[in-house]
Amino acid sequence: MDTNKTAVMNIIPSCESPGESGASAVRVESRDEGATLSVASGISDGTHASAASHGREMSGSSCETKQKEPLCIIVLGMAGSGKTSFVKRLDSHLNIRKPHYVINLDPAVDSVPYMSYIDIRDTVNYKEVMKQYGLGPNGGIVTSLNLFSTMFDDVLKLIAKREKEVDYIIFDTPGQIEVFNWSASGSIIAEALAATYPTIIIYVLDTVRSTNPQTFMSNMLYACSILYKYKLPFIIAMNKIDIVDCKYAENWLQDYDEFYDALSSESTYAANLTRSLSLALEEFYSTIKACGVSAFTGEGMDAFMRLADEAAIEFEDYRADCETLKRKKKLENEKRQKNILGKIDRDLQEEGLCSVRKAIREDTDIFLSHASESEEEREELDEDDTEEKKELESFQSFLTSHKTKMENQRKKFANSTNQ
Numbered sequence: 521m522d523t524n525k526t527a528v529m530n531i532i533p534s535c536e537s538p539g540e541s542g543a544s545a546v547r548v549e550s551r552d553e554g555a556t557l558s559v560a561s562g563i564s565d566g567t568h569a570s571a572a573s574h575g576r577e578m579s580g581s582s583c584e585t586k587q588k589e590p591l592c593i594i595v596l597g598m599a600g601s602g603k604t605s606f607v608k609r610l611d612s613h614l615n616i617r618k619p620h621y622v623i624n625l626d627p628a629v630d631s632v633p634y635m636s637y638i639d640i641r642d643t644v645n646y647k648e649v650m651k652q653y654g655l656g657p658n659g660g661i662v663t664s665l666n667l668f669s670t671m672f673d674d675v676l677k678l679i680a681k682r683e684k685e686v687d688y689i690i691f692d693t694p695g696q697i698e699v700f701n702w703s704a705s706g707s708i709i710a711e712a713l714a715a716t717y718p719t720i721i722i723y724v725l726d727t728v729r730s731t732n733p734q735t736f737m738s739n740m741l742y743a744c745s746i747l748y749k750y751k752l753p754f755i756i757a758m759n760k761i762d763i764v765d766c767k768y769a770e771n772w773l774q775d776y777d778e779f780y781d782a783l784s785s786e787s788t789y790a791a792n793l794t795r796s797l798s799l800a801l802e803e804f805y806s807t808i809k810a811c812g813v814s815a816f817t818g819e820g821m822d823a824f825m826r827l828a829d830e831a832a833i834e835f836e837d838y839r840a841d842c843e844t845l846k847r848k849k850k851l852e853n854e855k856r857q858k859n860i861l862g863k864i865d866r867d868l869q870e871e872g873l874c875s876v877r878k879a880i881r882e883d884t885d886i887f888l889s890h891a892s893e894s895e896e897e898r899e900e901l902d903e904d905d906t907e908e909k910k911e912l913e914s915f916q917s918f919l920t921s922h923k924t925k926m927e928n929q930r931k932k933f934a935n936s937t938n939q
């Protein structure tokens with residue numbers, strides 16, 4: 521991708537507190553050299569102002585700021601599973617309880633049914649991206665999210681400004697789950713968030729469309745791949761329970777035999793594969809949290825919030841593991857560097873410059889050779905090496921002869937002064 525087309529984000533805060541009603545909180549502006557990749561737009565957080573002020577009312581003083589960090593909730597799920605509806609429900613459920621912000625990461629959505637603090641559509645013009653890069657709808661969404669992820673540090677700065685005032689930051693993601701899950705941008709966003717704040721992932725499962733065991737298994741495979749990719753606390757929100765009770769799915773998660781029985785009527789290759797897969801996924805099932813919800817009626821939202829708060833505590837283990845890994849990696853790097861330096865030191869003392877070059881080549885996997893380097897050029901380099909060695913040898917013999925000559929002169933001079 522042409523680097524000139526990387527957008528630039530300007531942040532112009534126009535009010536410092538979510539409690540300041542009406543006025544646009546921040547302006548997120550994106551520029552693209554030459555063409556209109558993106559548009560500038562003010563972002564209002566009016567809805568959240570009321571949520572935030574309510575939160576402060578509950579905590580007593582309007583000036584009081586919280587010490588704890590906000591919990592980032594990334595909502596993922598198959599197309600049409602009800603992610604946006606679930607985010608809307610979560611937004612209204614929290615509005616009367618906890619201050620929070622919603623961030624929309626879906627560039628292709630026509631309109632969102634909630635008030636977003638940051639909206640990717642204000643920064644990246646998805647249709648323009650499609651036009652400029654000659655992409656189809658899915659490629660356009662992936663590229664838009666990739667462009668947005670290059671500015672994610674600015675998003676983090678915006679969040680940081682309000683981190684003490686909000687309890688939750690909810691992220692709505694694009695319809696096609698693979699856009700977030702298998703693109704670089706998904707990892708960049710999830711990892712950047714997890715490195716800064718407690719972060720959990722919600723997988724929205726469509727209970728209506730998962731009553732078939734094989735569809736259910738496809739959903740579980742997706743969920744499992746997300747869990748193992750991000751390794752973040754994970755909740756399955758079984759959505760649309762106002763239409764179909766999620767009891768069947770809960771039973772399938774807890775009891776392999778029930779799932780096996782549901783598949784028993786089928787003897788196709790796909791059913792056999794599903795049976796084997798469900799055995800393999802037993803371990804995964806034992807580690808996940810799940811609950812039934814209805815984005816439509818709001819049923820199950822209290823239970824969901826309890827699971828989310830538990831998952832936030834679980835995140836501390838993740839953070840501790842992350843810190844341990846970081847420390848281990850740092851120690852390993854230091855040890856490796858020390859070993860290399862030690863070897864260089866020893867070689868310098870024992871053999872001289874040529875062997876230092878040799879040592880570096882032995883200890884590192886990096887060879888600085890040009891891709892188009894021909895055999896002839898490589899031979900030339902080898903010749904250079906030999907010549908360098910010869911030069912060093914002749915320099916060393918010059919030094920020895922010079923030293924002997926000086927020694928002789930010194931002796932001669934000493935003898936003449938004695939006489």
Ligand SMILES: Nc1nc2c(ncn2[C@@H]2O[C@H](COP(=O)(O)OP(=O)(O)OP(=O)(O)O)[C@@H](O)[C@H]2O)c(=O)[nH]1
Pocket residue numbers: 597598599600601602603604605606626693694695696759760761762763813814815816817
């Ligand atoms: N009955 C019922 N319908 C729901 C529920 N949640 C979502 N829907 C419906 O499911 C459809 C898809 O919902 P969306 O919220 O757009 O789903 P989404 O996953 O965000 O969709 P994409 O982003 O386009 O993939 C809509 O028609 C919603 O009205 C629910 O809990 N109950």
